[in-house]
Amino acid sequence: MKKTLTFALAAALAAIAPPAMAKDVINVAIVGEPDTLDPMVSTKDVVSIVTQHVVETLYTFDGSWNVAPLLAEDLPKISDDGKTYDIKLREGITFSDGSKLDSADVVASLERWMKIASRGKTVADKVTSVTAKGPNAIEIKMSAPYAPLLSLLAFSNSAAAIYPSEIIPEGDGQIDKVIGTGPYEYGEHVPDQYLQLVPFKGFVPRDEPANGGAGKRGQAPDEIRFIPVPDPNTRVEGLVSGQFDFADSLPAESYDRIEQSDKAKPVLLQDFGWPVWAINHKAGLLTDRKIRQALLAALPFDDMLFAAFGDDKFFKVDGALYPEGWAWHSEEGADLYNQNDPSRAGELLEEAGYDGTPLRILTSRQYEFHYKMAEVAKQALEAAGFKVEMDVVDWATLGQRRNDPALWDIYISHSPFLPEPALTDMWFPSSRIGWANPDKDKIADAFVSETDPKKRAELFAKMQKANLEDVGFIKVGNFNALLGEAKSLEGVPPSPWPYFWNATKK
Structure with missing residues (x-):
């Protein structure tokens, strides 16, 4: 064998x-x-x-996760009221099709990003205008101060990539041939x-x-x-x-x-990130808050993480959205994490009038730990009274299906711990999961508008508590990622x- x-x-x-x-x-x-x-x-x-x-962005992150210039000449000049960003562009930059980078390319690219990118959409309603100021500078005007803006512009994921304006299609069209700098x-x-x-x-x-x-x-x-x-x-x-x-x-x-x-040798990224159960708030079973709470009450996070990683040197059972040592770490609402209480879950299902509609979990084996967590969770959820259907597909298919809220109730993914919480777009109603909650949205709006680090940390603690109470999305725990290199x-x-x-x- x-x-x-x-x-x-x-x-x-x-x-x-x-x-x-x-x-x-x-x-x-x-x-x-x-x-x-x-x-x-x-x-x-x-x-x-x-x-x-x-492809490149105006900004990027250095080795300490500080924002640094990339296609921008330097960090922007920001007005005293925090609403205007003046950005100079590097000169002499060429796209791989031979055309020169100029401000028209940047304006067209950022306008497309705010229209079609999940992270661009989170800031679009805060941007009053993006305008060219000569061939090598742009100006971004905001309706209010927005602390995460530079982090969003620096992120390579759902990236504010800069393309030649000539290749940018109208509407929501796709770019046939991607050209970058x-x-x-x-x-x-x-x-x-x-x-x-x-x-x-x-x-x-x-x-x-x-x-x-x-x-x-x-x-x-x-x-x-x-x-x-x-x-x-x-x-x-x-x-x-x-x-x-x-x-x-x-x-x-x-x-x-x-x-x-x-x-070869292993490369272990300590406190890399967190597996996440993304919840469908747009359609289906989990639009009912009590059923979401029953889901959270039933999940056995210890068992799920052990099945996924096998050794506690690779994981930690932790409900805080950021580990200890991060400025964003808080224990607010953590008492609702890891209840592992099938009886309580059953009571909540009964209160919700659950009728046996299958809970559809969308996952893939290309990230094997996603699938192993789902297998363990399925047994616990069925013991609590849920009927569960597993939809196991390749990663590309999962990426397509999660865009249609009619096809799933949960999809499983993961994220590194990011330097700016607003880079996690699930906090905002415009995201794929569509989590809208008036109280949470009010706190999140205050969080992105606040510039004082201490006040932002306090507001994020409230956001974390709201997530656990309303079950916006579910963090499974912390994990260390294993890569390998020659x-x-x-x-x-x-x-x-x-x-x-x-x-x-x-």
């Missing part, structure tokens, strides 16, 4: 990874095929990891086998030393190949055999195997969205 598995994995690896032809090729195993190369329209990590090499451009793409990135010869890097995503972005590899490998064990085997130089999102139980390998690979800083522009092989 072991031999059969070994041969099967070897055959799978041979099928998905083409032979390296260029001088210095970095082969990166990712969880699946990106369903778009336009980062504006997606919050998927697999999209962000790839596209950040090709980044260090790489798209080369050959064989769907479900590999996506090739090659250096963009007209790229103009920043002068500052590299610091996280900020500073000088190089073009060290002659080629970067992103290889979709949906099966997590195949990603592990490809890594330890030397087929891949880097592998994303690996099962916790593979840590020892990778550590003992002579070709021992010969250098220049890839540990990151939730690893980047390879400065990567080299010994």
Whole structure:
């Protein structure tokens, strides 16, 4: 049986990874095929990891999660009332189609971002205007101070990417061929086998030393190949055999195997993030608050996390939305977390008049820990009185189905702990889950308008309590993410969205 598995994995690896032809090729195993190369329209990590090499934003994050300029010349000049942002653009920047970056491109891109991107939509009603101030500067006017604006403009996920204005379609149309200013451009793409990135010869890097995503972005590899490998064990085997130089999102139980390998080493991101159960507030069963509360009461978070990660060095049962040590950490409302009380859940279902309508859980095995959590939860929910249907699909299909609220009640995802809570768009009614609550919305509006850090932390504590009371979305716990890289690979800083522009092989 072991031999059969070994041969099967070897055959799978041979099928998905083409032979390296260029001088210095970095082969990166990712969880699946990106369903778009336009980062504006997606919050998927697999999209962000790839596209950040090709398209750029006005700002980015440095290694300490501080906002730093990227296509902007420097940090903006902000008016005393906090409502006007004057942003100068770097000059001499060229898109990979040969056109020059100017203020018209930035204005058109930001207007599209606010219209179609989930994170852009969260700020759209606060923006009065985005206007060009000559060819190399723009002005953003706000209706009120908005503290998270620069973090939103810096984020590579649902990104405020800057494109040539000529390729931006009208309405909600998709961009057929994505063009950017980044260090790489798209080369050959064989769907479900590999996506090739090659250096963009007209790229103009920043002068500052590299610091996280900020500073000088190089073009060290002659080629970067992103290889979709949906099966997590195949990603592990490809890594330890030397087929891949880097592998994303690996099962916790593979840590020892990778550590003992002579070709690869594990990369453990401590306090990486949190698995999340995203709840459908737009349609279906969970529009009923009592049924949402019954769901929260029934979930056995200890068992779910143990099933997902197997060893408590990889997880922590914690209801606070940020771990201890973060400015946003609070215990407000945490008494409602990890009730693991099927009797209470049953009472709430009875009070709600639950009629046995199936609770539809949308998940994928490409992130194996998502599926394992759902399996354990299903048993507990059925014991509490729910009827449960599991819809297990590939990650690309999940990304499509979650856009239709008629198809699911819960979808399972995860997020790193982000430096700005407003980067989690589920707080806002405009998000995919559609969570609208007058009291919560009032607190959230105050939170994004407040600029004093201490007052913002106090407001976030109230937001956390409102989330647990109203069950807006469910944090399962904290987890450490396992990635892997070849021992010969250098220049890839540990990151939730690893980047390879400065990567080299010994």
